[in-house]
Amino acid sequence: MPPLATTAGTSRPRVEGQRESEILDATVRLLVDVGYDRLTLDAVAAEARASKATLYRRWKGKADLVVDAVHRAKACGGPLDVDTGSLRGDLMALACCTGGLVDEVPLSVFAGLMSAMHHDPELMAAVHTRFLAPRVELVTRVLERARERGEIGAEVDIRLLFAVLPAMVLHRRLVMGEPIDATFVARVVDEVLLPAAHFSGPFSPAPNPIPKRES
Amino acid sequence: MPPLATTAGTSRPRVEGQRESEILDATVRLLVDVGYDRLTLDAVAAEARASKATLYRRWKGKADLVVDAVHRAKACGGPLDVDTGSLRGDLMALACCTGGLVDEVPLSVFAGLMSAMHHDPELMAAVHTRFLAPRVELVTRVLERARERGEIGAEVDIRLLFAVLPAMVLHRRLVMGEPIDATFVARVVDEVLLPAAHFSGPFSPAPNPIPKRES
Amino acid sequence: MPPLATTAGTSRPRVEGQRESEILDATVRLLVDVGYDRLTLDAVAAEARASKATLYRRWKGKADLVVDAVHRAKACGGPLDVDTGSLRGDLMALACCTGGLVDEVPLSVFAGLMSAMHHDPELMAAVHTRFLAPRVELVTRVLERARERGEIGAEVDIRLLFAVLPAMVLHRRLVMGEPIDATFVARVVDEVLLPAAHFSGPFSPAPNPIPKRES
Amino acid sequence: MPPLATTAGTSRPRVEGQRESEILDATVRLLVDVGYDRLTLDAVAAEARASKATLYRRWKGKADLVVDAVHRAKACGGPLDVDTGSLRGDLMALACCTGGLVDEVPLSVFAGLMSAMHHDPELMAAVHTRFLAPRVELVTRVLERARERGEIGAEVDIRLLFAVLPAMVLHRRLVMGEPIDATFVARVVDEVLLPAAHFSGPFSPAPNPIPKRES
DNA sequence: CAATAAACGAGACGGTACGTCGAGTCTTCCT
DNA sequence: AGGAAGACTCGACGTACCGTCTCGTTTATTG
Numbered sequence: 001m002p003p004l005a006t007t008a009g010t011s012r013p014r015v016e017g018q019r020e021s022e023i024l025d026a027t028v029r030l031l032v033d034v035g036y037d038r039l040t041l042d043a044v045a046a047e048a049r050a051s052k053a054t055l056y057r058r059w060k061g062k063a064d065l066v067v068d069a070v071h072r073a074k075a076c077g078g079p080l081d082v083d084t085g086s087l088r089g090d091l092m093a094l095a096c097c098t099g100g101l102v103d104e105v106p107l108s109v110f111a112g113l114m115s116a117m118h119h120d121p122e123l124m125a126a127v128h129t130r131f132l133a134p135r136v137e138l139v140t141r142v143l144e145r146a147r148e149r150g151e152i153g154a155e156v157d158i159r160l161l162f163a164v165l166p167a168m169v170l171h172r173r174l175v176m177g178e179p180i181d182a183t184f185v186a187r188v189v190d191e192v193l194l195p196a197a198h199f200s201g202p203f204s205p206a207p208n209p210i211p212k213r214e215s
Numbered sequence: 216m217p218p219l220a221t222t223a224g225t226s227r228p229r230v231e232g233q234r235e236s237e238i239l240d241a242t243v244r245l246l247v248d249v250g251y252d253r254l255t256l257d258a259v260a261a262e263a264r265a266s267k268a269t270l271y272r273r274w275k276g277k278a279d280l281v282v283d284a285v286h287r288a289k290a291c292g293g294p295l296d297v298d299t300g301s302l303r304g305d306l307m308a309l310a311c312c313t314g315g316l317v318d319e320v321p322l323s324v325f326a327g328l329m330s331a332m333h334h335d336p337e338l339m340a341a342v343h344t345r346f347l348a349p350r351v352e353l354v355t356r357v358l359e360r361a362r363e364r365g366e367i368g369a370e371v372d373i374r375l376l377f378a379v380l381p382a383m384v385l386h387r388r389l390v391m392g393e394p395i396d397a398t399f400v401a402r403v404v405d406e407v408l409l410p411a412a413h414f415s416g417p418f419s420p421a422p423n424p425i426p427k428r429e430s
Numbered sequence: 431m432p433p434l435a436t437t438a439g440t441s442r443p444r445v446e447g448q449r450e451s452e453i454l455d456a457t458v459r460l461l462v463d464v465g466y467d468r469l470t471l472d473a474v475a476a477e478a479r480a481s482k483a484t485l486y487r488r489w490k491g492k493a494d495l496v497v498d499a500v501h502r503a504k505a506c507g508g509p510l511d512v513d514t515g516s517l518r519g520d521l522m523a524l525a526c527c528t529g530g531l532v533d534e535v536p537l538s539v540f541a542g543l544m545s546a547m548h549h550d551p552e553l554m555a556a557v558h559t560r561f562l563a564p565r566v567e568l569v570t571r572v573l574e575r576a577r578e579r580g581e582i583g584a585e586v587d588i589r590l591l592f593a594v595l596p597a598m599v600l601h602r603r604l605v606m607g608e609p610i611d612a613t614f615v616a617r618v619v620d621e622v623l624l625p626a627a628h629f630s631g632p633f634s635p636a637p638n639p640i641p642k643r644e645s
Numbered sequence: 646m647p648p649l650a651t652t653a654g655t656s657r658p659r660v661e662g663q664r665e666s667e668i669l670d671a672t673v674r675l676l677v678d679v680g681y682d683r684l685t686l687d688a689v690a691a692e693a694r695a696s697k698a699t700l701y702r703r704w705k706g707k708a709d710l711v712v713d714a715v716h717r718a719k720a721c722g723g724p725l726d727v728d729t730g731s732l733r734g735d736l737m738a739l740a741c742c743t744g745g746l747v748d749e750v751p752l753s754v755f756a757g758l759m760s761a762m763h764h765d766p767e768l769m770a771a772v773h774t775r776f777l778a779p780r781v782e783l784v785t786r787v788l789e790r791a792r793e794r795g796e797i798g799a800e801v802d803i804r805l806l807f808a809v810l811p812a813m814v815l816h817r818r819l820v821m822g823e824p825i826d827a828t829f830v831a832r833v834v835d836e837v838l839l840p841a842a843h844f845s846g847p848f849s850p851a852p853n854p855i856p857k858r859e860s
Numbered sequence: 861c862a863a864t865a866a867a868c869g870a871g872a873c874g875g876t877a878c879g880t881c882g883a884g885t886c887t888t889c890c891t
Numbered sequence: 892a893g894g895a896a897g898a899c900t901c902g903a904c905g906t907a908c909c910g911t912c913t914c915g916t917t918t919a920t921t922g
Contacts, residue, residue, distance in 0.1 A: 019873085037334055040903060051874045056905065108333065114389055115330040118323065119250050124392050132390070160406055163386050164379075170390065171382030174329055175347070177339050191375055192411040199410035234894090255882060266895045271884065449868090465764050470908060481869045486910065538763065544819055545760040548753065549682055554822050562820070590836055594809075597816035601808050604759055605777070605815065607769050621805055622841040629840035664899080685877060696900045701879065861922100868917070878907075886899070891892100 020058065023048045027069035032105055036066060036112025063116040063123045070109050071130040081138065087146035087197065088189055091165060094138065095185045101169045102180050106131075111174050136162065152197045164193045235273065238263040242284035247320060251281060251327020278331040278338045285324045286345040296353065302361035302412065303404055306380060309353065310400045316384045317395050321346075326389050351377065367412045379408045450488065453478040457499035462535060466496060466542020493546040493553045500539045501560040511568065517576035517627065518619055521595060524568065525615045531599045532610050536561075541604050566592065582627045594623045665703065668693045672714035677750060681711060681757025708761040708768045715754050716775040726783065732791035732842065733834055736810060739783065740830045746814045747825050751776075756819050781807065797842045809838045 026048035030039050041062055045052045059065040082093045095101040117124040139162045146152050152161070168188045173180050241263035245254050256277055260267045274280040297308045310316040332339040354377045361367050367376070383403045388395050456478035460469050471492055475482045489495040512523045525531040547554040569592045576582050582591070598618045603610050671693035675684050686707055690697045704710040727738045740746040762769040784807045791797050797806070813833045818825050 035334055037330055041905085042903070045874090049874080051872095051876095052905080053875085053907085054873060057872075061905080111333040112330045115252050115327045117392070118326040118389070119252055128392075157402070157406065160383075160402060163383060163391075164407060166390070167382040167386035168375075168378060170386060171378050174333070175381070175385065176378075177332070177343075187372070187375060191372065191414075192379060192407065195410045195414035196407040199414065256884080257882075260895090260897095264895080266897080267884080268886080268896090269894065272894095276884075277882095467760050467764055471910085472908070475869090475871095479869075481871080482910080483870090483912080484868060487867080491910075541763040542760045545682055545757045547822070548756040548819070549680055558822075587832075587836065590813075590832060593813060593816050593821075594837060596820070597812040598805075598808060600816060600820065601812035604763070605811070606808075607762070607773075617802070617805060621802065621844075622809060622837065625840040625844035626837040629836075629844070686879085687877070690900095694900080696902090697879075698881080698901090699899065702898080706879085864919100864921075866918090866920095868915100870914085870916100871912105872914095873910105873912075875909085875911105876907105877909105879905100881902105881904075883901090884899105885901105886897105888896085888898095890895080 019050070019054070021072070023050055023055065023058075023065075024069045024072050026050075027065055028105075031066065031069065031109060036109050039066070039112075041065070060122065063113060063120065064126060066109060066113065067123070067126050067130055070106055082142065083145070087142065087149075087151045088194065090142040090146070091139075091189050091193070092182070092186060094142065095165065095169075096182050101166060102182060102185060104180075107170070107173050107180070110170070114174075135166075139165075146197070153199065156197055161193065161197060164196065165189065168192065234265070234269075236287070238265055238270065238273075238280075239284045239287050241265075242280055243320075246281065246284065246324055251324055254281070254327075256280070275337065278328060278335065279341055281324060281328065282338070282341050282345055285321055297357065298360070302357065302364075302366045303409065305357040305361070306354075306404050306408070307397070307400060309350075309357065310380065310384075311397050316381060317397060317400060319395075322385070322388050322395070325385070329389075350381075354380075361412070368414060371412055371414075376408065376412060379411065380404065383407065449480075449484075451502070453480055453485065453488075454495075454499040454502050456480075457495055458535075461496065461499065461539060466539055469496070469542075471495070490552065493543055493550065494556055496539060496543065497553070497556050497560055500536055512572065513575065517572065517579075517581045518624065520572040520576070521569075521619050521623070522612070522615060524572065525595065525599075526612050531596060532612060532615060534610075537600070537603050537610070540600070544604075565596075569595075576627070583629065586627055586629075591623065591627060594626065595619065598622065664695070664699070666717070668695055668700065668703075668710075669714045669717050671695075672710055673750075676711065676714065676754060681754050684711070686710070705767065708758055708765065709771060711754060711758065712768065712771050712775055715751055727787065728790070732787065732794075732796045733839065735787040735791070736784075736834050736838070737827070737830060739787065740810065740814075741827050746811060747827060747830060749825075752815070752818050752825070755815070759819075780811075784810075791842070798844060801842055801844075806838065806842060809841065810834065813837065 023044065027039075027044050030043055030047055034043075039062065041052055041055055044050070044065070045055060055065060059068065082090050082097075084090050084093055099106055101107075113123070113127060117127055140158060143152060143158045143162055147154075147156075147158070152158070165185065165188055169180055169185065172178050172184065238259065242254075242259050245258055245262055249258075254277070256267055256270055259265075259280070260270060270280060274283060297305050299305050299308055314321055316322075328338070328342060332342055355373060358367060358373045358377055362369075362371075362373070367373070380400065380403055384395055384400065387393050387399065453474065457469075457474050460473055460477055464473075469492065471482055471485055474480070474495070475485060485495060489498060512520050512527075514520050514523055529536055531537075543553070543557060547557055570588060573582060573588045573592055577584075577586075577588070582588070595615065595618055599610055599615065602608050602614065668689065672684075672689050675688055675692055679688075684707065686697055686700055689695070689710070690700060700710060704713060727735050729735050729738055744751055746752075758768070758772060762772055785803060788797060788803045788807055792799075792801075792803070797803070810830070810833055814825055814830065817823050817829065
């Protein structure tokens with residue numbers, strides 16, 4: 001359902017942005033080919049017929065460049081909003097679109113970024129601002145609409161709930177090394193997320209066996 | 216000159232396991248100090264007063280060594296089994312023990328390993344065999360006992376359920392960059408895992424991806 | 431409408447010579463501060479508040495600019511001629527004036543130029559034309575006057591003789607790394623140049639004649 | 646002391662010098678091909694199948710490496726001493742042998758080194774110690790023998806005299822850009838050096854180094 | 861006096877070389 | 892004979908400078 005906006009939508013007359021985009025494109029191209037770890041800035045420079053100095057003039061380093069590349073190449077192409085009328089439908093739509101959770105490229109890049117994020121606060125901030133924040137906002141909007149429709153219990157913490165799907169996907173893909181497909185997403189939604197969304201309330205203290213450990 | 220390495224006296228003779236442990240200890244020491252990415256094998260060799268050749272004789276590379284180090288230093292110290300009588304109690308006990316999900320060290324190391332795991336199948340296998348498998352088995356046992364007690368619905372897929380807690384913890388810590396504590400673990404257990412465990416039944420009306428409401 | 435070249439055919443938006451001089455002054459300033467090798471055209475551009483394009487519009491490159499800078503800043507201030515009445519007096523006067531052989535700045539710059547001259551014929555031509563030729567001509571005139579006065583033997587090759595003093599000075603300063611002062615110049619003149627000037631004749635076969643004196 | 650090694654002549658702990666020599670040879674090879682300025686350490690590394698890290702481990706930089714290379718390749722091959730019976734004969738023999746003043750390679754390299762020497766005291770020290778000192782000593786010996794034979798006046802300063810030939814050669818080659826051959830060397834010896842060598846006495850009327858200025 | 865075209869400041873760019881660092885291999889010496 | 896020590900190759904890193912090439916903006920001449 002792209003509106004066929006060939007020229008109107010992208011009117012960034014900056015000549016600077018042009019070179020930048022070419023470099024970003026080259027980065028994404030190599031990223032898909034060899035992955036984050038095997039990606040070198042020399043290769044990016046060669047692929048984009050750019051100088052390494054140019055890369056380092058605009059980006060702080062490899063990770064910063066890659067964040068930008070993935071952000072522009074994928075996130076921008078993603079949906080700005082989705083509203084299928086049901087929580088389940090919205091989540092599935094979001095997960096399965098380009099740049100969504102079932103898309104291999106962002107996942108793969110993300111794996112490579114994790115190690116760098118861990119000791120580079122600026123990178124983590126960049127990832128959050130440019131990559132995560134838009135997605136979080138989108139999902140949050142979806143969840144809030146679902147709550148208004150009564151699909152989510154009043155006591156359920158959306159901050160917790162929204163993490164369920166990405167967490168399960170990342171775990172399966174990056175920790176367990178198993179592939180992601182729509183079926184898996186659907187199972188997580190149906191068997192974990194939706195139960196949690198409905199069962200907000202008194203679970204741990206009341207129902208059956210009350211555990212004595214907490215600490 | 217005693218050619219035979221009897222027992223003690225000179226710490227030179229190879230006890231094999233002893234030298235290995237010293238190296239592993241040195242690795243963990245550095246790991247905690249500088250993290251996985253900043254860790255160099257030269258530093259490990261220097262810290263352990265060992266030769267790099269010795270390291271590469273025993274381990275395949277940096278990641279392999281680190282996996283081993285974390286495995287032996289932490290996981291071995293963990294519990295072989297827990298049985299508090301309730302699913303919630305068991306999960307909390309597992310998560311909060313040394314080497315558990317609230318332990319910073321394994322999490323931190325894990326972040327560094329992800330990137331390497333992604334393009335190194337052998338490393339991924341090693342991580343699974345030595346690091347993940349024991350934990351998975353432990354949790355699986357806990358879940359099966361819980362099912363026998365009736366705390367988990369018959370139709371619930373334990374393979375899916377067992378991932379909920381580690382997935383949520385990793386997501387919060389590595390993706391969102393927020394700290395993990397027992398409170399967070401408890402909330403995930405209470406508000407996500409246990410609801411999913413109880414709600415066995417098909418929640419959405421069907422594999423139909425677009426439901427309306429639920430009853 | 432092409433402009434008609436009514437006056438001289440060269441449009442001069444700027445004072446030309448003024449801007450040029452400012453740049454050359456900035457060059458000399460930096461030259462004295464950091465030396466030829468550490469001198470960068472970026473620094474010259476910044477110091478003169480000029481653009482690199484302007485520099486390359488007027489000069490072929492770093493070496494060319496520096497030659498010009500030294501030429502204008504120093505050589506122009508030197509004497510146009512000298513005539514003290516004796517060869518010795520003339521040579522000492524030339525050597526000790528500003529821009530002469532005892533002046534540190536031209537020597538220092540010269541050291542830096544040598545490497546570039548070696549593989550850049552145009553640069554060598556520029557150095558010769560703008561820097562060396564005037565000095566050579568001056569010394570040649572001095573030597574010819576001395577010959578007319580009978581201070582130089584008829585058979586002595588002035589082309590060889592004129593090189594003695596600069597050669598010895600450059601050797602001492604650039605090769606041996608020792609400083610130049612008037613005393614050294616005087617010794618070279620008295621103990622090498624003047625003997626050679628008087629002794630034209632056949633020497634190598636027979637080590638006999640000892641010259642007298644001169645006034 | 647360790648017992649006798651099985652292989653003979655292993656009192657030299659390592660072959661160490663072997664790798665070094667290979668690198669030095671490669672350096673000289675490239676030096677002759679492209680000259681000092683066009684020489685890059687990457688090219689040396691490639692030519693010698695060595696790592697840049699190895700180069701920088703042993704040498705401080707390009708200039709240091711080149712000094713060493715020229716030293717070993719040329720100076721070592723030069724004569725340890727000459728004694729033809731006459732000063733003229735000795736000087737000509739020294740100048741015309743391999744690595745002597747008429748040899749293009751050392752001259753060419755020297756041109757490139759001058760600029761670096763000028764701002765790098767360590768390099769200058771290295772050049773002096775490894776390149777200049779042996780030659781100076783050799784010429785000094787030659788000159789002292791000549792003095793004993795009466796070929797050099799008692800008052801002549803050998804420290805000044807020894808510089809005449811190299812100074813004139815370097816000046817002609819590097820400053821004037823004209824080629825060096827045996828004829829030129831012979832002329833300098835006959836027409837400058839020998840006259841200066843014979844002429845002992847005070848030539849100029851006074852040792853007063855400062856003549857009168859004129860405009 | 862306005863139009864115009866050269867010259868300009870600013871600085872991004874491609875390219876090349878630099879000097880450093882870490883991984884993993886290989887050799888030498890010591891005990 | 893096995894381990895410590897560490898030199899080695901490889902390759903990526905991030906930096907510096909050169910010389911070229913745009914951009915708009917003066918500035919002086921011209922119409």
